[in-house]
Amino acid sequence: MSESRASHEVTRHEPAGAVGPSELPERFENPGLPPHRPRLTDEDPAAARRATLQVAALFGLSVLGTIGLIVAYVLVRPGDTVASVRTSTMVLGGALFLVLFGIGAAAIHWAKTLMSDRDVVEERHPQKSPPEVREGAVAVLEEGAEDSGIARRGVLKGAMISALALFPLSLAVPLVGEVGGDWNVGAFRHTMWRKGVRLTKDPSGEPIKASDVTVGSAFHVIPEGLRDSERWIEEKAKAVVLMVRLDPKDLKSEQGEGWSYEGIVAYSKICTHVGCPVALYEQQTHHLLCPCHQSTFDVADGARVVFGPASRPLPQLPITVDDEGYLVAQSDFHEPIGPSFWERLK
Ligand code: FES
Numbered sequence: 001m002s003e004s005r006a007s008h009e010v011t012r013h014e015p016a017g018a019v020g021p022s023e024l025p026e027r028f029e030n031p032g033l034p035p036h037r038p039r040l041t042d043e044d045p046a047a048a049r050r051a052t053l054q055v056a057a058l059f060g061l062s063v064l065g066t067i068g069l070i071v072a073y074v075l076v077r078p079g080d081t082v083a084s085v086r087t088s089t090m091v092l093g094g095a096l097f098l099v100l101f102g103i104g105a106a107a108i109h110w111a112k113t114l115m116s117d118r119d120v121v122e123e124r125h126p127q128k129s130p131p132e133v134r135e136g137a138v139a140v141l142e143e144g145a146e147d148s149g150i151a152r153r154g155v156l157k158g159a160m161i162s163a164l165a166l167f168p169l170s171l172a173v174p175l176v177g178e179v180g181g182d183w184n185v186g187a188f189r190h191t192m193w194r195k196g197v198r199l200t201k202d203p204s205g206e207p208i209k210a211s212d213v214t215v216g217s218a219f220h221v222i223p224e225g226l227r228d229s230e231r232w233i234e235e236k237a238k239a240v241v242l243m244v245r246l247d248p249k250d251l252k253s254e255q256g257e258g259w260s261y262e263g264i265v266a267y268s269k270i271c272t273h274v275g276c277p278v279a280l281y282e283q284q285t286h287h288l289l290c291p292c293h294q295s296t297f298d299v300a301d302g303a304r305v306v307f308g309p310a311s312r313p314l315p316q317l318p319i320t321v322d323d324e325g326y327l328v329a330q331s332d333f334h335e336p337i338g339p340s341f342w343e344r345l346k
Pocket residue numbers: 271272273274275276290291292293294295308309310
C-alpha cells in the first residue's frame with residue numbers, strides 16, 4: 001500500500017498536447033486583430049435602410065421635443081399656484097427629455113448600426129525627437145543666451161535671478177495677509193467657559209438645573225451669555241459641550257478629581273480627530289460617536305477613545321452647581337479643545 005502511494009507521488013502526468021518549458025518560443029507573434037464580423041446592416045441593404053429611418057425618426061423626435069418645448073414655454077406658464085408651477089415644470093421637463101433623448105439615442109443607434117465598426121490600428125511612433133532636431137533646439141537656446149550676453153554680464157544675471165526669486169512674494173504676501181489678521185493661536189487654547197458660567201441649553205440659552213437632568217439623558221450645551229459675545233459664532237464653535245448624566249456607579253473615571261456632579265459629566269463636543277461635532281450618544285454603552293470617521297469615546301471612562309482615528313480623549317469641562325442648583329463650570333477646559341494637532345505642540 002505504502003509502495004503504491006510512493007510511486008503515485010513521484011509520477012507526473014503531462015496533459016495531452018502540453019508544451020514543456022524548454023519548448024516555449026522566445027517570443028509570441030502578434031496574433032493580430034480578430035476577423036471582422038459583418039453586421040446585418042453591412043450585408044443587407046434593406047436592414048441598412050431600416051436603420052437609417054430609425055435614426056432619422058429619433059432625430060425627428062428631438063425636433064418635435066424642441067417645438068413642444070417652445071410651445072409649452074409660451075402656453076403653459078407657471079401661475080401663482082404651486083400646481084401651475086408644477087405643471088409647467090413637468091411639461092417643460094418632459095419636452096426637454098425628448099429633445100436630449102432623441103439626439104443621444106440617434107447618435108448611439110447610428111454609430112452601432114451604420115458607422116464603420118472595423119478595428120483600426122495605429123502604430124505608435126517614437127516620442128523622442130530625432131537627434132538633429134534636439135541638437136538644433138539646444139543650439140537655438142545657446143544662441144539666445146549668447147545674444148543676451150548673460151554669461152558676460154554677471155550683474156544682469158544676479159539682478160534677474162533676484163527679481164525672479166522675489167517675484168513669488170508679490171503673490172504670497174497679500175495671500176497670507178488675507179488669511180487673517182489674528183495670528184494669536186492662544187485664542188484657540190481658551191473658550192468662553194469660566195468659573196461660575198452657567199451651562200445652558202443649545203440653542204435656547206436656558207440654564208440647566210442639575211435636578212432636571214435625568215440619568216441617561218444628554219444635553220447639547222453652550223455657555224450662558226454666548227449671544228452677547230461679539231464673535232459669538234467663533235466662541236460657540238469652541239465652547240460647545242455635550243453633557244450626560246450617568247448612574248454614578250457607572251462612572252469609572254474622569255479627567256480630574258471632582259470634575260463631575262453626581263454622575264453628570266460634560267465633555268467638549270469637538271472631535272479630537274479633525275473637529276466634527278461628536279453628538280451621537282449611545283445610552284447603554286455610554287459611548288459618544290463622531291459621525292465623520294466613527295471615533296468613539298467612552299464618557300464613563302474619561303472620554304477615552306475606544307475606537308476610530310481620534311488619538312486623545314475629548315477634553316472634560318469641570319462642572320458643579322451654584323447656590324440655586326444650576327449647573328456651572330468650575331473653570332475653562334484644562335487643555336485646548338479640538339483636533340489632536342494640539343498634541344504635537346506640547
Ligand atoms: S472628525 Fe471625528 S472621527 Fe474624524
